[in-house]
Every structure is written in structure tokens, then in C-alpha cells.
Amino acid sequence: MIDKNRWYWCTTCKEPCITFFCCKNSSCNGGGCDKCKEESDEVDRMFENNEVPRKEDIPHTKEQLRNFHRNELKKIGYSDEEIDERFKKADELDRILRGES
Ligand SMILES: [Zn+2]
Numbered sequence: 001m002i003d004k005n006r007w008y009w010c011t012t013c014k015e016p017c018i019t020f021f022c023c024k025n026s027s028c029n030g031g032g033c034d035k036c037k038e039e040s041d042e043v044d045r046m047f048e049n050n051e052v053p054r055k056e057d058i059p060h061t062k063e064q065l066r067n068f069h070r071n072e073l074k075k076i077g078y079s080d081e082e083i084d085e086r087f088k089k090a091d092e093l094d095r096i097l098r099g100e101s
């Protein structure tokens with residue numbers, strides 16, 4: 001089961017979504033990579049079984065979630081610059097996948 005604190009409401013897709021730690025891809029947008037395949041399968045399974053949190057139960061905005069990720073990444077030794085770089089890449093990827101490149 002995926003930690004309920006990781007879900008945020010995607011305002012683009014209008015659905016609950018998580019960001020994978022390894023690649024920073026969003027479950028609603030491009031899915032995971034090879035490393036987080038297990039987790040991304042779990043997301044699919046939760047959607048199929050209606051186990052994803054409801055909108056009202058998701059307190060996290062994307063901004064709050066990024067702060068959460070930033071803290072987690074810092075714990076494993078990433079610098080602010082590296083984290084910013086990753087977020088920038090994730091944003092670029094988001095735009096490309098939405099066709100806004
Ligand atoms: Zn989305």
C-alpha cells in the first residue's frame with residue numbers, strides 16, 4: 001500500500017496522483033521508470049480496486065509534496081541544487097507529455 005501522505009490531487013488530470021521518488025515522474029503523467037515499476041503497478045492496482053484516496057482526503061498540494069520530497073532527498077544526501085535540477089526536469093517532462101513543449 002502506498003503511504004497516504006504521498007498522494008496529491010493532480011489539477012490537470014483531476015485525479016489522485018503520486019510522484020515516484022526515483023525518476024520524479026507522476027503516476028498520472030508518464031508513469032514510472034524501470035526502478036519504480038512495482039510502485040507504479042501498485043498505483044494501477046489501487047485505482048482498479050478503488051483504493052486511492054478521495055479528493056477530500058488529500059491534503060497535499062504539489063508544492064507541499066515537493067517540500068516533502070526535498071526533505072526525503074536531503075536525508076539521502078542530495079543538495080538543494082541537485083533537487084532543484086530534478087524538479088526542473090520533472091516540470092519539463094510534464095510539459096512535454098502534456099504537449100506544451
Ligand atoms: Zn495529472
Ligand SMILES: [Zn+2]
Nearest residue numbers: 022023033036
Ligand atoms: Zn522511477
